[in-house]
Amino acid sequence: MRRNTTQRTAIEQVFSQHERPLGVDEVLTYGRKLVESLNQATVYRNLKILIDDGWLKRIFHPSLGALYERTGKGHHHHFYCHECHRVFEIPGCALREDEAAPDGFVVEDHEIFLFGVCPSCAG
Amino acid sequence: MRRNTTQRTAIEQVFSQHERPLGVDEVLTYGRKLVESLNQATVYRNLKILIDDGWLKRIFHPSLGALYERTGKGHHHHFYCHECHRVFEIPGCALREDEAAPDGFVVEDHEIFLFGVCPSCAG
């Protein structure tokens, strides 16, 4: 049976405090402010658990690698600015999902990564 | 100054011969049929060069990890079947790119990963 641990609670809090996709190292750093002894392996283990629970999901940043973000925040996409290398969350969806794939394919979900220049870099 | 090497030529040929996203190990295996001495580090180095040149691009398969594919093959997206775990290339584009991000964001490119069940698994 799954137990509630201060470590996992701390990790959940980290995601609640930072409303954006986080990398493993960020989770570890912020998490240690809540539980000083927090270990990297524990972070990995709990990220996996939280993904299995459907509480988190993993996305892949083109250069930062794996990032983790809360699920259920409403449908949104990601925008990667190749000037400042930041990831933005873009609310809404401009995909015509019914036309996204040929007949026969059952589309259940999708993920969109936009690339370009963000407003502050575009100046 | 960049030089033409038989190794990089071989790697380019591998992608021309196989019209689909390839993993590092596949590039190495197929490449060695062209240049027996081909080394893994050389593959990594040249994949990076070819990406910088805009000749290749890297995508992330949810379970296979990084895959590399030729650019300029016509716009397409990827469909991942969670039954058979295969990746399909879906031609065309159902994204309303002009509406994809708020004003101020300059959208230059995008990548869409669709998730669901493919025709053969959907029966």
Next chain:
DNA sequence: GAGGAAATGAAAATTGTTGGCAAAAGTAAA
């Protein structure tokens, strides 16, 4: 060809992630 810079191969070094195990902590029942 000869000279010099860039690329390669081989292996070590990093980085990112997972697994093993003894100790610590959460939970249920006494």
Next chain:
DNA sequence: TTTACTTTTGCCAACAATTTTCATTTCCTC
């Protein structure tokens, strides 16, 4: 509560993926 039991944790070793180091080889220009 305390006890008894099992899950988690922390630490560290083990892996896997990728990058770097460096001596040697290869390409390109003269």
